[in-house]
Structures are given as C-alpha cells and as structure tokens.
Amino acid sequence: MSALIAAQLRERRRSLLSWGLPIGAWSAFVVAIYPSVEAALTKAVRSYPSALKQAFGIGELSTVEQYLHAEMLSLIVPLAVGYLAVRSTASGLSGAAESGRLDVLLSAPVSRRRIVTACFCACAIELAAILAVSLILALLGSLLSGADLSFSAALAGFANVWPLGLLAGGLGIVVTGISLRTSIVTGSVAGVLVGMYVLDLVGRLDPSLDGLRYASVFRYYGRAVENGIDPLAFLGVTVAAVALAAAGATLFQRRDLLS
Amino acid sequence: MPVIETELLTKFYGGNRGIEGITIAVEEGEIFGFLGPNGAGKTTTIRTLLDLLHPTSGSARIFGLDSHRDSVAIRSRLGNLPGDFGFGKLVRGREAVSLLARLRGISGLGRALALAERFQADLERPMGELSRGNRQKIGLILAVFHEPEVLVLDEPTSGLDPLMQEEFLALVHEERERGCAVFLSSHELDEVQRVCDRVGIIREGRLVAVERVSDLLEKTPRRVSVEFGEPADLERLRGLSGVSGLEAGDGRVSFKVAGDIDPVIKAIARHRVVDVEIARPTLEEVFLTYYRRGAG
Numbered sequence: 069m070s071a072l073i074a075a076q077l078r079e080r081r082r083s084l085l086s087w088g089l090p091i092g093a094w095s096a097f098v099v100a101i102y103p104s105v106e107a108a109l110t111k112a113v114r115s116y117p118s119a120l121k122q123a124f125g126i127g128e129l130s131t132v133e134q135y136l137h138a139e140m141l142s143l144i145v146p147l148a149v150g151y152l153a154v155r156s157t158a159s160g161l162s163g164a165a166e167s168g169r170l171d172v173l174l175s176a177p178v179s180r181r182r183i184v185t186a187c188f189c190a191c192a193i194e195l196a197a198i199l200a201v202s203l204i205l206a207l208l209g210s211l212l213s214g215a216d217l218s219f220s221a222a223l224a225g226f227a228n229v230w231p232l233g234l235l236a237g238g239l240g241i242v243v244t245g246i247s248l249r250t251s252i253v254t255g256s257v258a259g260v261l262v263g264m265y266v267l268d269l270v271g272r273l274d275p276s277l278d279g280l281r282y283a284s285v286f287r288y289y290g291r292a293v294e295n296g297i298d299p300l301a302f303l304g305v306t307v308a309a310v311a312l313a314a315a316g317a318t319l320f321q322r323r324d325l326l327s
Numbered sequence: 328m329p330v331i332e333t334e335l336l337t338k339f340y341g342g343n344r345g346i347e348g349i350t351i352a353v354e355e356g357e358i359f360g361f362l363g364p365n366g367a368g369k370t371t372t373i374r375t376l377l378d379l380l381h382p383t384s385g386s387a388r389i390f391g392l393d394s395h396r397d398s399v400a401i402r403s404r405l406g407n408l409p410g411d412f413g414f415g416k417l418v419r420g421r422e423a424v425s426l427l428a429r430l431r432g433i434s435g436l437g438r439a440l441a442l443a444e445r446f447q448a449d450l451e452r453p454m455g456e457l458s459r460g461n462r463q464k465i466g467l468i469l470a471v472f473h474e475p476e477v478l479v480l481d482e483p484t485s486g487l488d489p490l491m492q493e494e495f496l497a498l499v500h501e502e503r504e505r506g507c508a509v510f511l512s513s514h515e516l517d518e519v520q521r522v523c524d525r526v527g528i529i530r531e532g533r534l535v536a537v538e539r540v541s542d543l544l545e546k547t548p549r550r551v552s553v554e555f556g557e558p559a560d561l562e563r564l565r566g567l568s569g570v571s572g573l574e575a576g577d578g579r580v581s582f583k584v585a586g587d588i589d590p591v592i593k594a595i596a597r598h599r600v601v602d603v604e605i606a607r608p609t610l611e612e613v614f615l616t617y618y619r620r621g622a623g
Contacts, residue, residue, distance in 0.1 A: 072430070078418075171407075175402060175406065175470070177403035
C-alpha cells in the first residue's frame with residue numbers, strides 16, 4: 069500500500085508548487101495587506117446591506133482572521149482545494165486508465181480496491197501538504213506585515229478545509245466508478261461543489277429553504293478561523309468522504325476497464 | 328492441466344459483440360499465438376483473462392484459478408505486457424520497475440537491470456520523453472523481470488526495431504525453456520510462425536481455428552510451379568487427388584497440392600523437367616485463407 073501511495077504522491081509532486089504556492093501566496097498577500105486596509109474595510113462593511121453580508125457570510129472585518137475567512141477561506145480555498153482533490157483522485161484512477169498505468173498496476177498482485185484506497189490516502193496527504201504550505205505562507209505574511217494572525221486560528225481555518233477537500237476526492241472516486249474519462253470526473257464533481265455552494269447560499273438567503281443546506285457540505289463548513297473547528301462537523305464530513313470513497317471503490321471493482 | 332483455459336468465454340459491450348464462445352487451452356511451456364486483425368477480439372480476450380473486463384458468460388481460468396475471483400493470486404505468478412504500454416509521462420523506467428518490484432515483493436532489481444542492458448532500455452529518462460519502441464522495452468522488462476509462470480503479451484514487438492524484435496523472440500524462447508507458458512497476441516504473422524507452437528485464429532469475435540503451426544501449414548496446399556521441356560499430360564495432373572487451380576502458360580504449369588505430394592512428383596517425372604518450385608505457404612497465406620473463407 070505504501071508503495072502505491074508513494075508512487076501516486078511522486079506523480080502529483082508538482083501540485084505542491086502549482087497549487088500550494090499560489091493559494092499560500094495569495095493568503096499571505098491578504099494577511100499582509102490587512103493592517104493597511106483595516107480601517108477602510110471596517111467602514112465599508114458597515115455600509116453593506118445586511119442581506120448581502122448574510123448571503124456571503126461577511127461578518128465584521130475587524131480582525132485579520134475575519135478578513136482571511138472572508139477573502140480566502142469562505143470560498144476560494146475550499147473550492148480550489150475541492151477541485152484539486154478531485155483532480156488528485158481522477159489522476160490516480162481515470163488518468164491512470166487513460167495513460168495505461170492502471171493496466172500495468174493491475175498486472176501486479178494488487179486488488180483494485182487497494183489501488184483506490186492508496187489513491188484516496190495519497191489525496192488526503194496531498195491536501196494536507198498543500199494546506200500546510202498555505203498556512204505557513206499565510207503566517208509568514210503575517211510575520212512580515214505585523215498583522216498578528218493567530219497561529220491556532222489560522223491552523224484551524226486551513227485544517228477545516230481538509231475534510232471538505234476529502235469529500236470532493238471521495239465524490240471523484242464515485243464518479244470514476246461510473247466513467248473513466250478524467251474530464252467527466254473533474255467536471256461533474258466541480259459542478260457538484262459549486263452546486264453545493266449555491267444551495268448553501270440560497271438556504272442562507274431564504275430561511276424557508278434552509279433545509280436545502282443540509283445537502284451541502286458548506287452547511288457544515290462553518291468559520292473555523294474565527295470560531296475554531298467544530299469537531300462533529302469535521303468528523304462527520306471526513307466520515308462521509310471515506311464512505312463515498314468506499315462506495316466508489318465498490319463501483320470501481322465491478323466496472324470494466326476498457327483499453 | 329492447462330495453465331490458461333477458457334470455456335465459451337463471451338463478452339458483449341452492451342449490444343455490441345466483443346468475443347463469443349472462445350474456448351482455448353494453453354499448456355505449460357507452450358507458446359500460443361493469438362492471431363487476428365484489429366477489432367477481431369484479441370485484446371478483449373486478453374483483458375477478460377486478466378480480469379480487466381468481466382465476461383458476459385463463460386469462464387476463464389489461469390493455473391486452475393478463476394480469473395475474476397482469484398485474480399490477485401493469479402497476477403502474482405503472471406507477467407503482462409498491455410497492447411498500448413504506458414505508465415505516465417513523468418515516471419522514469421527505474422521508478423516503474425521499483426514500484427512493480429515492491430508490489431511483487433521483490434527486493435533486488437538485478438534481473439530487471441540485466442534486461443534493461445540487454446534491450447538497451449533507458450530507465451533514467453521520463454517515459455514521456457521516450458519513443459514508443461523505447462517505452463515498449465520498459466513494458467517488456469516489467470512483464471518478465473519477476474520470472475512469471477505465464478506471460479501474456481499483447482502485440483509485444485510493436486514499435487521495436489528489427490534487432491530488438493530478434494532479441495525479444497530469443498527472450499520468449501528462453502522463457503519457454505524455463506517452463507513459462509506464453510500467450511502472444513499479434514498480427515505480425517512472420518514472428519508468430521517463428522516462435523509459436525500453436526495458434527488460434529480469431530475472426531469477428533469467434534475462434535475459427537486452433538492448430539499447431541506445423542499442422543496448419545501442412546494442411547494448407549503447397550504451391551507447385553513446373554517448367555516442362557516437352558508437352559505434358561495436364562489432364563493427368565489435373566485428375567490427381569489434392570491438385571487444384573491448375574493453370575498453364577509461358578511454358579510453365581502452376582497448381583496447388585493438398586495432402587500427399589508423392590503422386591504429383593511421379594506424374595511430373597514422366598516428362599522432361601526444366602525447372603520445378605514447390606513452395607510451402609506462409610502463415611500469412613494460411614491466415615488470409617481463413618479470412619477469405621469467412622468473407623465468402
């Protein structure tokens with residue numbers, strides 16, 4: 069298993085640069101400029117209509133943590149990390165089928181379920197590494213600008229994205245059990261993620277539709293950078309991600325692997 | 328007991344025919360050639376054997392084990408070169424070999440490195456930078472480095488230069504000497520004729536012949552061309568058992584002979600003979616005969 073995980077991570081090593089650095093650099097920039105825009109922001113936010121603030125989860129921006137959440141952790145980072153996660157699992161399964169690697173791996177005494185498990189584990193490690201790089205760069209931005217970003221708050225904020233990304237990875241495995249075309253896998257899961265975000269948004273805007281939010285992972289995502297991680301939500305989403313991956317593994321086990 | 332055995336193996340893709348009723352048995356130490364043009368069902372048969380496709384009906388067994396239920400146990404004793412070998416553009420040959428060795432529980436890469444040297448395979452460059460032939464060499468190494476008991480090779484020499492093709496055929500012979508059974512799909516009939524003990528011919532998803540290569544060639548009529556030094560009794564020749572397609576022109580008589588050639592030689596010898604050519608058919612001609620029969 070460890071050999072498969074290591075091989076998958078080696079294949080995906082460039083993502084640390086291509087995803088971790090931009091997300092981290094952007095987060096660092098957001099944190100770094102906060103001291104210089106703090107006063108203007110507070111004033112601007114107070115003038116926003118309350119419906120707009122409610123819809124986009126814009127609260128007070130009187131701390132750097134609140135600003136980091138509003139600018140990065142409320143939408144951009146979860147969607148980017150979710151997309152990265154589905155790219156990771158798709159690359160390990162449908163991408164491997166397209167490149168011929170899957171045929172070679174399945175020449176060895178390895179079950180399909182083991183390949184799927186390794187792929188999911190590699191995705192989890194990749195996401196953790198990218199979020200860690202982002203966290204480090206954001207803290208570096210704070211250090212250089214004197215923004216006073218709390219380590220524990222930032223850690224909670226970035227760590228809270230991990231189960232959400234993992235859920236997208238699990239969804240990717242489910243779709244791979246149905247289609248082995250990478251574009252279909254990534255496109256459909258990205259669509260589901262955006263759909264979930266819209267569902268959550270609609271539910272927040274119209275209280276009569278609040279029930280819809282239960283079908284969205286963003287309902288359970290919260291504002292960990294400000295309020296800390298909700299352990300139940302964190303665990304629940306992680307378990308859901310693992311369950312999706314397990315269901316996807318069963319579908320993958322049963323499907324034909326066409327050349 | 329055969330090491331590879333299929334019984335009425337059938338695979339449909341929805342309503343489309345893949346293969347139908349394929350029954351084959353390959354013995355230990357045998358090199359079995361699987362012939363057919365593109366789309367005939369060679370790769371579908373192989374992928375079903377390897378549990379990459381699930382059969383619609385029928386069964387496939389390797390080492391007496393069910394190819395689906397026991398696929399992991401089977402693959403620990405089997406080597407496979409897929410038809411269109413690839414492993415990802417960024418991966419180096421050495422990384423691929425190391426990974427497969429770890430998955431197979433092999434600690435040393437000695438045989439893989441020796442094979443790389445023999446086939447002049449570059450294990451240090453990313454596969455995306457290698458030509459098709461050079462990638463194919465790495466595929467061959469991955470298929471054989473662990474000394475499998477059964478080798479499944481789908482179009483193994485495609486992309487290899489003639490020297491490497493020769494080296495590959497020598498390797499296949501060595502594997503057979505070791506006791507390994509080889510299931511080789513190809514449309515390179517010359518190589519099949521040189522290396523295989525038996526062949527199966529597949530047409531439109533159905534197996535139309537399974538024969539020893541020598542028997543197949545023996546059964547197919549020889550082509551005889553004779554230049555007589557005097558008028559010959561062509562009616563006598565035409566009337567001989569097994570003679571067909573007799574044509575005469577420009578002082579030469581040509582015809583086909585199936586079965587015993589002795590009466591033909593004796594009939595020819597009654598006249599003065601200037602020149603005689605007797606040609607055995609190539610496997611390609613045999614193969615085309617089967618296909619024309621089907622088309623007719």
